[in-house]
Amino acid sequence: MAQGQMAPGIVSGRLSSDELTSNFTDLHPPLAPHEAAVAADRCYFCYDAPCVAACPTEIDIPLFMRHIQAGQPEAAGETILAQNILGGMCARVCPTETLCEEACVREAAEGAPVEIGRLQRYATDSVMAGGAHPFDRAAPTGKTVAVIGAGPAGLACAHRLAMLGHDVVIHESKPKPGGLNEYGIAAYKSTNNFAQAEVDWLMQIGGITIETGSVLGETISLDGLSTNYDAVFLSIGLAGVNALRAGGIDKDGVRPAVEFISDVRQASDLAALPVGRNVVVIGGGMTAVDAAVKSKLLGAEHVTIAYRRGRDAMGASRYEQDLAASHGVKIMTNVQPVAVHGNGAAAEIELEYTSSEGGQLTGTGEVIRLPADQVLKAIGQTLEGAPEGLKLDGNKIAVTGAGRTSITGVWAGGDCAAGGEDLTVTAVAEGRDAAMDIHANLTA
């Protein structure tokens, strides 16, 4: 029986522990002080800087660069965290190449933006390394707010409310807080258990309680929370996955990519984690790239991303695509899944070539079969378990202003709420802004 990468089926231990450890280290190691000084010095301190406008949380980037230049990374970190309390995670996971760094004038000038993401990490790491929490709570207001979901939106909302003097209880269905920071997100972007460390650091503000295993619709209800709290913030994310329409998708080895990513993130021993020899990921977003790269890092021999439209339509940025390619992932575009073949377990996937005319996607009839003992579906998540009675906008909770839902006293933000991209940084902005609105409401 072949061993390692050549072993057939979905098996663990394709790579040695040493190889796995090296594969899952930091994608971008932290900057050393001199590197940071040089990198920050490239900032032109633009007037009304385009990078700030491109940041969903509107971090004052030129100011924090100047703090770094002036030798005070902690002051830089505080500038960041005042706008974005999860600035540490955002520094690691933001697609900066489509946000601040894309807007950087040096990107326009020479194709090499100021490394805002890495410098943000340098600054926020400096603050967190100090151990102290730089924010204080205002005098108690006597108000309590329930936050449903301890993901980025919920944590940002809770922190801002606590800072303003309110007491907050976060209800989280999973065993650990963090949401996608903990259960999603590429492992090579958030190493050393950073998600939990960040939550612990954030909680130092005080006034926030997290109740895990608290499931909306089971252990708690919106009606009950509305009665017991002065306000409710829903940040329940997208718990469902979109259905894939293709034959044979009930075969063993076919599963949602988010589950696979969560398994990797929660694994205590990567060597015990099974992965296929031939992995095919269906989809074209960041989740697809994360799942594909992780499969490769775990030792899969062949990993293919199969996306039904052209490369330009992919949700994953060019940077992410290149990241996948550099890890040996093959990206196939203009192919859609027809069927998964195999005797009980997946063995092959049949893909049909597509053409797109006027936005209409049609199969060309030409098919190709790839070996596939593992098929990961990364075709998007969907809202699941939203309380009854909330007005929806498409498949998400409808909101107006700073996250106000159709029910008085109930706000929503993050991926579950309509509007904005499904990004950590967007969720933080929505949580923070909802908190300000809740505060205005409670103190009116």
Add this chain to the structure above:
Amino acid sequence: MADLKTNFLGIESPNPYWLASAPPTDKEYNVRRAFEAGWGGVVWKTLGSEGPPVVNVNGPRYGAIYGADRRLLGLNNIELITDRPLEVNLEEMARVKADYPDRALIASIMVPCEEEAWKAILPRVAETGADGIELNFGCPHGMSERGMGSAVGQVPEYIEMVTRWCKKYYDRPVIVKLTPNITDIRKPAEAAKNGGADAVSLINTINSITSVNLDTFSPEPSIDGKGSHGGYCGPAVKPIALSMVSEISRAQATHGLPISGIGGVTTWRDAAEFMALGCGTVQVCTAAMTYGFKIIDELTAGLSKWMDEKGYKDVSEIVGLAVPNVTDWQYLNLNYVAKAKIDQDQCIKCGRCYAACEDTSHQAISMSEDRVFEVMDDECVACNLCVDVCPVDGCISMEPMAAGEVDPRTGREVQPNYANWTTHPNNPMAKAAE
């Protein structure tokens, strides 16, 4: 390739680059390395009187100012003259000169302000075969407290007196090195000339404290918690040196006095600028101390290449080319009108020109919603600040207006003739135009 052969006061060197009197020229070992690397000449580190040599501090002697990526822009030192016995230095100088007859070797000297002291040392220096001497009237720290160095350089009468002694007891060229720590650099230069100096060299270092330690509150460099001002040099001082050189070049009393230019020469371009302002040679120290002697390859090749491009065959052709263009403010043409022009194709939309103009200047740049920055000619005074702060070289330029056009700022037609402040109606001292 243009020949860089230089003749300064009759002293020949294969190129105009001399190493200034400083640590790089402190001893035979360094000087031999410099000559092997290709330097045209050296001014040997300053000799003192016979007897026990001076002592230096045993802590840091240098402090620095940095630009981006820790690029050294300014250096400060509190080192004194040579701390090796006179006899040793003289023997080494003689040996080196004998082995490198084609290179310039100048002895820098600093002895007390007494005729006997100079009379005693000059014959000893002459014996070494050195091509000339440089009188160190510039050192601003330590030695000045003992009545030497800049303490002499700040009193023109002393300069003239000592120079006279030197001309009396020494028959080769005498160069007087000037301190910039003085209000009017023309006075000491004039005094040197009156004393018979063959040339002046400048600038020596500028009094400086590079930084203050905010934990110990000691100036840097710190010796056991205390600091003393040092002498500042390096790229940061070049503009000051250029100005002082130009003052001497164009002053009636000193015009034509040979000058060896010193102060932040780092690339061939710096050297060419000093020479254009009247320097027959340039002296380098900080650049060599920062990067080593090998920079001479760029300094020589660069100057030679530029001369080829311009069609200059001999370095003497470039000496003083810029001097006629240095004038007093009162003689600048007030009929010259320029306007800033932003090249939109090159603009990267950083907005620094806007912030600078709007916050600190004349509110002459507009900013649109989509970050297009444009100059408003009716407000622009052509101050050049936008050009200076723009990170893109060549993106903003100053375009002169043609005679006959109307300046939208003043509503006046641009006049074709030259007219300066001396004849301007707003000048209470104005003389009627002839």
